[in-house]
Amino acid sequence: AQSVTQPDIHITVSEGASLELRCNYSYGATPYLFWYVQSPGQGLQLLLKYFSGDTLVQGIKGFEAEFKRSQSSFNLRKPSVHWSDAAEYFCAVVPSAEGAGSYQLTFGKGTKLSVIP
């Protein structure tokens, strides 16, 4: 079955430390890949997306993600975390081939990030 796995439910980092949030997917073919963030009281906001091409993708708020086909992974990184980055982060996919389910996002369970001042 197609699935998205975010193995870390909750991560705590100190402000200024680096961050890596993990995401693995299980699909027949490489899907389109997304990272969303939900800050407290806010809706989900798109951080970045990967469709094809350069496997290192730059997003908003200083985030980047690297697609690794061999590992079926799309991990999100930030070199220096700010207190305002405390939020919940969701990895999501859409099938790259048109067909059933190709117009809907499939999400992971999310990773909640806490930042220690």
Place this chain on the structure above:
Amino acid sequence: EAGVTQFPSHSVIEKGQTVTLRCDPISGHDNLYWYRRVMGKEIKFLLHFVKESKQDESGMPNNRFLAERTGGTYSTLKVQPAELEDSGVYFCASSQGFIRNTEAFFGQGTRLTVV
């Protein structure tokens, strides 16, 4: 430009009652989606409108859920009668094109609690 607006932001109802959630998409966005997150679980797709037509309603849990998008503008999601397992956060999103081609913008969600 206004974003996707959902209301109410919170709703607490008793089992067996009816609740209607509303979503106002970004103006001009033909595509409107409903998603739901049950506590501790993934955000799951419910259905997708293109203008006023249901493109995909494969995620609707059962016939107690009814979604409408009259005139292709705002959408409502009615739960009748509500059950305890319907509790969760209901998200609405809209996009100009299909979600695989263009960015989808999400509302803040409606937190539904059925007691």
